[in-house]
Every structure is written in C-alpha cells, then in structure tokens.
Amino acid sequence: MTRAQREENNESAALIQLPLSWIMLEIGDVADVISGGTPKANDPTNFAGPGQEIAWLTPADLSKYSEKYISHGARDLSQSGYATCSAKLVSEGSILFSSRAPIGYVAIAANKISTNQGFKNFVFPGSVDPSYAYYFLRSIRHIAESRGTGTTFKELSGAAAKKLPFCMAPVTEQKVIAEKLDTLLAQVETTKARLERIPHILKRFRQSVLVAAVSGRLTEEWREINHEVDTTWEKVSFSKIILKLRSGAADRPNEDSKGIPILRSSAIRPLEIDFSDIRYLENVSTLKEDNYLKQGDLLFTRLSGSAEYVGNCAMVKSVDRQYQYPDRLFCARLKEPRYGRYLEYFFASQNFRDHIQNSLKSSAGHQRITLDVIKTAVVVLPPLEEQTEIVRRADQLFTHADRIEQQVQGALERVNNLTPSILAKAFRGELTEQWRRDNPELISGDNSAAALLARIQAERAATAKPMRRKAKT
Secondary structure (H helix, E strand, O other): OOHHHHHHHHHHHHHOOOOOOOEEEEHHHOOEEEEOOOOOOOOHHHEEOOOOOEOEEOHHHHOOOOOOEEOOOOOEEOHHHHHOOOOOOEOOOOEEEEEEOOEEEEEEEOOOEEEOOOEEEEEOOOOOOHHHHHHHHHHOHHHHHHOOEOOOOOEOOHHHHHOOEEEEOOHHHHHHHHHHHHHHHHHHHHHHHHHHHHHHHHHHHHHHHHHHHHHOHHHHHHHHHOOOOOOOOEEEEHHHHEEEEEEOEOOOOEOOOOOEEEEOHHHEEOOEEOOOOEEEEOOHHHOOHHHEOOOOOEEEEOEEOOHHHOOOEEEOOOOOOOOEOEOOEEEEEEOOHHHHHHHHHHOOOHHHHHHHHOOOEEEOOEEEOOHHHHHOOEEEEOOHHHHHHHHHHHHHHHHHHHHHHHHHHHHHHHHHHHHHHHHHHHOOOOOOHHHHHHOHHHOOHHHOHHHHHHHHHHHHHHHOOOOOOOOOO
C-alpha cells in the first residue's frame, strides 16, 4: 500500500471511528471490482423481457427500489446482446453499486446478474457477509459521491471505487450487525410508511369538511340553536351574484423585477394565493385598471397541463401593493364581497370540482375552461350569518389539519435522518459494543478481523492471475 493510500485510509478512519478489533482498509483489498456494459440500444434483438434471458440492471432500476436484494431489471439482455458488449455476470451475493447518474444506489444480487456501465460491482469472498457489505456501502454513499469526477455528471471510476474505505469486522460480528440493522431499519421504514399515510388521511379529512360545509351538516347544530335566524339555503347561478368576471392581462411579462407584479397561474391553489409567485409587467401605460386585484376578488385558474389544477379558486384576502393577474386566470368581483370566504370553500368542494371535470376542453397540451363554465356554476348559498359560521368552523378544522401536517413533516424529516444515523452507529461499532464485551472469544485469535483479512489475502493471492512476461527480442 502506498503512502498516499495510507493517508487516504487514515482520513477515512477519522471519518469512521472504529473499534480496536476492526480494521480499516480499501475495498479493493478484499473485493473484486467489476464494471458493466450496454449493447447497441437501437437493436431490439439485444434485449429481452425481464426474467427471460440474462438478468441486467441499470441505475434507473434502483431509483425507486427499496428492497435489499434484486434479481433483474426492467429488461434482460439477450444472449446475443450480452455477447456483443462488456457486461459481465457477477455471482449471487455480489454488491451492485451505481457509479453514476447517481452515485450510490446499492443492492445485493439475488442471483447471477449483469449491469450496464453505470455500476461498479463488488464481488466479496464468502467470508464477508453480503448484508454487512451492503449496509456499509449505504453508509459511505457521501464518501463515494465526493470522489466522483466529471462535468456533465459525476462518475466514480474503477480506480476510485477500489480505494473506497471498508471496515473489516470479525465475521460473526458482521452477521450480528447485519441482523441488528435489518431489524432497526425495518422499524424505521414501518414508521416512515405510517407517517407518509397521514397526509392522505388529512386530505380525505379536508374533503369531508368541505362536503359538510356546503351541504349544511357542518352547521346543523348551529341552526337548531339559532332557530330564529333565517336558515334558508338557495341555489343560484354564480352569474347572479357577481359584478363582473373576466380574464387578465395578455401582456408579456419579464423576470427582472421591473414594473408591476403580475401573478403566475401557478400562484393559485385551492384556498391559497402565493403572492411571491410573480413576474413583472414593464409597460404600465397599457395596463387596464380592471386587471388590478382588489380585496375580496375570487381568482380561478383557466388552464393547466393537469386537470387537477384547472378551476382552482382562492380569494384575495388582502393586498399590500398593486398586483395584476394574467389571462391564464379569471377574476370574479362579487356584488357582496362578504360572500367571498364561503364561496372560496364552496369552489374547493367536490360539487364544483365535478362541474369543472365535466366542462374541460383539451387543446395544445392543456386542459382549459371558459368564462361560461364559471358563470353557469350553480352555487349553494346559505344566509350570510350562517356563511360566517361555516367559515369559522371550516377555518378551525383546516388550521388543525395544517398543524398536524406540519408536525408530521417534522417527524418525517427526523425519521429520514434516522437511517444514516443508525448506519453510522453500526459502523462505529456502537450497536455491538455490549456484544463484543460478552463475546471476546469471537473477536480475537482466529476469529479476529486481522486473521480474517489474512485468510482473504492468502486466497486472493492464490487465485491471482500470473503476470505475463514480455517476449524477449
């Protein structure tokens, strides 16, 4: 080992604090590093369906893959495709490690498998536990990424892959660590999955609140208590309760913060306007007065690439400066501005969403609606006093849901940080600290990491290919 290599290993040892019975070395000292290849992509005969011929993997196959073992990718190589490229089959138990786009996806080969050139695969001897090696490589992804080179995208070269650090623990301790990590990380994934379900539950909760709000169920008890108040609900065309409905400015905006701000259509989401999502109109003299937003205006998205975002409605609750709106939005000015908050909830309800879905037109890759779709919408309108109570209760319930969602997001961030933390503890020896004290005979003598390394190196030396001598001239 050269002095530079020793210094690099010392640097890695400083990053990964080892128990005294472990050894820090380079991964190339104990594993063969095998690259992959790809046949001509424009020849369909080079490929076969998954599980049909020669298993083959690309980094894309691991992009959303969460299992430890993998048997094949989205497609296999045909026999002829395999024969015409540099892909090599690696044995079951080999560690498949993506070396570009991105660096650091990891899986264990469940069977013989080949990969494309976006991998550096590590073939360890049988005395290194595959699960242990798998988890270790997951723990040093940041180190592998830091050693990638390239301008378009970073790539870990074969030489750099061989120099990655590897913590050699005694063989029995490797298995104990892998088993502990299996258990702990499965618990992390279970917790994460439960937390990730909560936003979907909250979405359904908000939808049920909207249904209750516009059907009268949310204020059913309130009406019984306030029986002297007018409780007559009516159905009216939206056109009957507005002063005007129009689309906004068609002027071409700029991004350089000069002129009057104009909202992007993406600024409108149900019940919400993002006033930071803006561009600017420089030619102020051509702007129409009617296209300036006023408090109480209702904004609707006119078109989008996704039907989900067409007809989204939010009320302008306040304006701290002049804003224009673009022709991708409709703006409704109400005869009675106090209806605005209730109508905002009504237009977020499934009643109105169904009306939008049934009225969509498609052109030029966009889903869109016309002014008439908004004008002719039938609005279920309670008396103003009950509208106020509906809004109060809905606000309260939505605020509660928002607070829970924020707490869940915070919990998810903490859970996502658990995996690297647990891996780091494992490879500092902290998960097996008590185990080592209880089992000194399993980490010393013939069972030590040093003895294991000596056996591996002897086996590798015995099977190494002899160097070819140059022919004498």
